[in-house]
Amino acid sequence: MRTLDGRRSYSLIAEINMIPLIDVALVLLIIFMVITPFLMQSIIQVQLPKATTGQASAQGRPIQIQVTKEGAIFLQGRRTAPTRLEHALGLVLLHPDRQPVLIQADEAAPFQSVVQVMDTAKRLGAAKLGIGVRQETP
Secondary structure, three states, X not given: OEOOOOOEOOOOOOOOOOHHHHHHHHHHHHXXXXXXXXXXXXXXXXXXXXXXXXXXXXXXXXXEEEEOOOOOEEEOOEEEOHHHHHHHHHHHOOOOOOOOEEEEEOOOOOHHHHHHHHHHHHHOOOOOEEEXXXXXXX
């Protein structure tokens, strides 16, 4: 750009480029979304009962349901009300004939809560149910 007397005029463009800031924010959001379920599962305190005959599941990743000693139910690390368990489990249980359900109940958990979880899983068609235990050496 030239002025009337023939000299060049320079102007400073003063604006902040927001693209790198948005990129960093989106990457952090994705990291938090991926890590949160793992952090939630590690917070749930469940003291599994001991068994000498326990063995690892041969199938892939089962759907995990935890029952705490207070009777609270967690489906895949998220707290679920006992009245909403059937609906929530129905959304997660896509292939009941192939997806095993692993129930990890605290050794002091109310037996009625464990039976309710097992009954709900069977009603939805879960073919394989497993009970989580701690391996005890004989």
